[in-house]
Amino acid sequence: MSGETVSNRNVSCNMLRTKLYVCPVCGNVIHCAGEALVSCCGITLPPLEAEEPDEEHWICVEQVEDEQFLSVRHPMTKEHFISFLAYASADRFQLVKLYPEGNAETRFRLQGRGVLYAFCNRHGLYRRRIP
Numbered sequence: 001m002s003g004e005t006v007s008n009r010n011v012s013c014n015m016l017r018t019k020l021y022v023c024p025v026c027g028n029v030i031h032c033a034g035e036a037l038v039s040c041c042g043i044t045l046p047p048l049e050a051e052e053p054d055e056e057h058w059i060c061v062e063q064v065e066d067e068q069f070l071s072v073r074h075p076m077t078k079e080h081f082i083s084f085l086a087y088a089s090a091d092r093f094q095l096v097k098l099y100p101e102g103n104a105e106t107r108f109r110l111q112g113r114g115v116l117y118a119f120c121n122r123h124g125l126y127r128r129r130i131p
């Protein structure tokens with residue numbers, strides 16, 4: 001116990017207030033719907049701050065049948081890759097882990113307003129809002 005107190009205002013666990021943490025040592029991915037003190041591999045992790053995507057990290061969305069196909073035109077080498085794609089709406093959170101040499105793509109069933117996330121192992125977290 002670190003002795004720090006956590007004050008949670010997101011008591012209804014609105015997933016649009018999702019916080020994501022990635023351990024720089026082991027690559028662990030942690031999702032929280034509210035405030036938390038998160039540590040992994042002996043390190044206290046700050047929540048990732050999502051940025052608006054630049055061209056290299058833009059999350060493309062295309063309708064395919066009754067789902068949405070997400071893709072990021074980004075390198076997928078061992079040194080530099082998209083590590084996960086995620087989708088948060090008010091009542092759900094979905095995350096797909098990706099691996100080097102694979103494709104930076106997946107399918108989600110988007111349901112109304114939400115947020116798409118792409119995490120690059122070098123450049124961090126990107127967020128695209130779905131109106």
Ligand SMILES: [Fe+2]
Nearest residue numbers: 074120122123
């Ligand atoms: Fe990148």
